[in-house]
Amino acid sequence: MRAPTTPLRPQPDSLWRAIAAPMSTGAPLARDIDVEVAIIGAGYSGLSAAYALQKRGVECTVLDANPIGWGASGRNGGVVSSKFRLSFPTIASTHGIDVAKRMHRLAHDGVRTVEAFVDEFKLERARFEHTGSLRCAHTERALASICAEADWVRTTLNDTSMSVQSRAEVEHETGSKGFVGGVLSADAGTILPLEYVRGIAAGLNARGVPIYEATPVIDMSREQDGRVLLTAPGGTVRAKQVIVATNAYSNLTEATASYHRELVPFRSAMIATAPLSPELDAQLMVNRRSYTETRRMMKWFRNVDGRMLFGGRDAFGKEGEPTGFDALQRAMVALFPQLKDVPVEFRWSGYVGMTFNALPHVGRSDDATTFCLGYNGAGVAMASLIGQHAAALALGEKPELALLAQDGLRPVPFHALRAPGVRLVAAWYQFLDAVGA
Ligand SMILES: Cc1cc2nc3c(=O)[nH]c(=O)nc-3n(C[C@H](O)[C@H](O)[C@H](O)COP(=O)(O)OP(=O)(O)OC[C@H]3O[C@@H](n4cnc5c(N)ncnc54)[C@H](O)[C@@H]3O)c2cc1C
Numbered sequence: 001m002r003a004p005t006t007p008l009r010p011q012p013d014s015l016w017r018a019i020a021a022p023m024s025t026g027a028p029l030a031r032d033i034d035v036e037v038a039i040i041g042a043g044y045s046g047l048s049a050a051y052a053l054q055k056r057g058v059e060c061t062v063l064d065a066n067p068i069g070w071g072a073s074g075r076n077g078g079v080v081s082s083k084f085r086l087s088f089p090t091i092a093s094t095h096g097i098d099v100a101k102r103m104h105r106l107a108h109d110g111v112r113t114v115e116a117f118v119d120e121f122k123l124e125r126a127r128f129e130h131t132g133s134l135r136c137a138h139t140e141r142a143l144a145s146i147c148a149e150a151d152w153v154r155t156t157l158n159d160t161s162m163s164v165q166s167r168a169e170v171e172h173e174t175g176s177k178g179f180v181g182g183v184l185s186a187d188a189g190t191i192l193p194l195e196y197v198r199g200i201a202a203g204l205n206a207r208g209v210p211i212y213e214a215t216p217v218i219d220m221s222r223e224q225d226g227r228v229l230l231t232a233p234g235g236t237v238r239a240k241q242v243i244v245a246t247n248a249y250s251n252l253t254e255a256t257a258s259y260h261r262e263l264v265p266f267r268s269a270m271i272a273t274a275p276l277s278p279e280l281d282a283q284l285m286v287n288r289r290s291y292t293e294t295r296r297m298m299k300w301f302r303n304v305d306g307r308m309l310f311g312g313r314d315a316f317g318k319e320g321e322p323t324g325f326d327a328l329q330r331a332m333v334a335l336f337p338q339l340k341d342v343p344v345e346f347r348w349s350g351y352v353g354m355t356f357n358a359l360p361h362v363g364r365s366d367d368a369t370t371f372c373l374g375y376n377g378a379g380v381a382m383a384s385l386i387g388q389h390a391a392a393l394a395l396g397e398k399p400e401l402a403l404l405a406q407d408g409l410r411p412v413p414f415h416a417l418r419a420p421g422v423r424l425v426a427a428w429y430q431f432l433d434a435v436g437a
Pocket of ligand 1: 040041042043044045046063064065066067068069070071072073074075076077078079080081215216217218245246247248249250251252253255256268269270311349350351352372373375376377378379380381382383
């Protein structure tokens, strides 16, 4: 038996970790095994793939370099949404109405998938609430644009789940005077992300699916019989098929780094205040929905156990660095001056996988390897669904993927320049937001 050499990185010091039930760490892989399908990555994508395989009676195993949910799945804002970064009218104008309908179905299937996991694995601790998501407009022009979209979705796709809110309604709902109106999407909600990912893992474990933590895949090669050989410090896995579900963390080892080149990783940061006074708590986010805004450098917020949770995507620098948190706090106070003297108790960040076409990518990189990644910051529901479709692809099925299907890997051009590129684009977006364009 080989001794694993990789120390387990702790879960980031987030509000989610502070309120989660204690969980013992799983064992690393410490022997050589053979399976039908091996999955790399124990976030929503990888675990959902394992779920779909287990349901079909296909033997599988999940390997993660870190603890379950260590990546974006245990760090995100817990906003469960039924949309893509591209709007449905934009999709229709480029690809036609039929494609827009199929994409719309996939988006809502994502929310149904979260509900199904919560029901099947009895994930009460994940506290999924189907309270809807309110998109708050920062200018009249932005409001007109999201109202037109809601109207289009209602008349063209027969979807009545979106409704317009006036300035006064948004102010009452959020407690902020910073918005001119908004659009409520009823088919959305909130969840505790770390409890959700851990709950799925526990449910899979109970059904006999092994999940090895502290098990980085450091090499991936093909055997003469066509099988894939995955090498980790403590052992190897021989598999007929592999699913790579490493997303924005794919560069943790060279073995999965080629999947990282599909993405432009954007650092996304979150802060959580100390518990609010009962008066403030009753005033802010009264319907306990998730809230997003229309600025290009979007902020989002929600109430968790009487704390304001506030997130944004303009945290530059590397993960673990303090950059970005002060700016996020200033942005929060600009929208909610009531929070000026409320201390921030938790700060953490993670990487979001952005893609060039603003859509997730699912496909096969060769005849034995399937990948799914690039949820563009909206992966709680989508990764829960797409991981299952990746499993179906790996088994040779043809799941409905509409525009998400991708034939082989297509690395982002000039990937090595991504960090300065991201800063440049973000600075331009911040300028446009500042001038209200
Ligand atoms: C701060 C933040 C806020 C967000 N907010 C929201 C939100 O509110 N709503 C929403 O819908 N989405 C949100 N997202 C996006 C969402 O969290 C992701 O889309 C989703 O979690 C992706 O899941 P995943 O399983 O694909 O990847 P991840 O959860 O990142 O999992 C990848 C896993 O792969 C492992 N790994 C990588 N390389 C290797 C290797 N070589 N060997 C073994 N293991 C490896 C990593 O350790 C990691 O655990 C947010 C993301 C961030 C970072």
